[in-house]
Amino acid sequence: MTNNPDDVHSILSGKLALTYAGHDVEAMRAIANAHKDRSLASFQKYLVDFKKELLDDPLIKNHLNELYDTMLQQNLCRIIEPYSSVEISHVASLIQLDVTKVEKKLSQMILDAKFNGILDQGNGLLILFPDPPQEKTYQTTLETIDNLGRVVDTLYQRAQKLN
Numbered sequence: 001m002t003n004n005p006d007d008v009h010s011i012l013s014g015k016l017a018l019t020y021a022g023h024d025v026e027a028m029r030a031i032a033n034a035h036k037d038r039s040l041a042s043f044q045k046y047l048v049d050f051k052k053e054l055l056d057d058p059l060i061k062n063h064l065n066e067l068y069d070t071m072l073q074q075n076l077c078r079i080i081e082p083y084s085s086v087e088i089s090h091v092a093s094l095i096q097l098d099v100t101k102v103e104k105k106l107s108q109m110i111l112d113a114k115f116n117g118i119l120d121q122g123n124g125l126l127i128l129f130p131d132p133p134q135e136k137t138y139q140t141t142l143e144t145i146d147n148l149g150r151v152v153d154t155l156y157q158r159a160q161k162l163n
Contacts, residue, residue: 027053041096085127
């Protein structure tokens with residue numbers, strides 16, 4: 001999955017796809033439109049509308065679950081980006097999902113290091129921290145070792161010329 005819904009439209013408008021036109025192709029087009037619009041509600045609606053075409057095949061169902069998960073992560077990141085602290089219920093109302101589902105997904109995203117923060121479940125808050133500054137010591141050490149390696153190689157070549 002390339003995360004590009006426009007690819008689906010170009011494939012479905014090709015000559016070969018026109019021979020397979022039908023409910024299956026319309027289901028793919030609908031899911032691509034939902035992905036393009038970044039709409040979880042329309043994505044869920046199309047899953048219900050095209051249940052036979054989309055959810056009966058375990059391979060397609062698995063890919064659609066991954067796509068839904070990716071869309072949910074992207075939408076959550078976009079929603080929480082401007083905040084340093086936000087109520088989970090507010091995020092859930094903006095994304096139009098159940099609070100427990102949003103809380104579970106935010107918890108998973110924190111553990112996967114998608115963003116730096118904590119969940120304050122007592123107060124129902126997501127507290128975000130700024131990204132920690134990058135340590136330059138490691139990169140500087142690697143550059144120093146690389147430069148020393150070049151110096152040793154040059155000295156070895158000069159020593160070979162003397163012999």
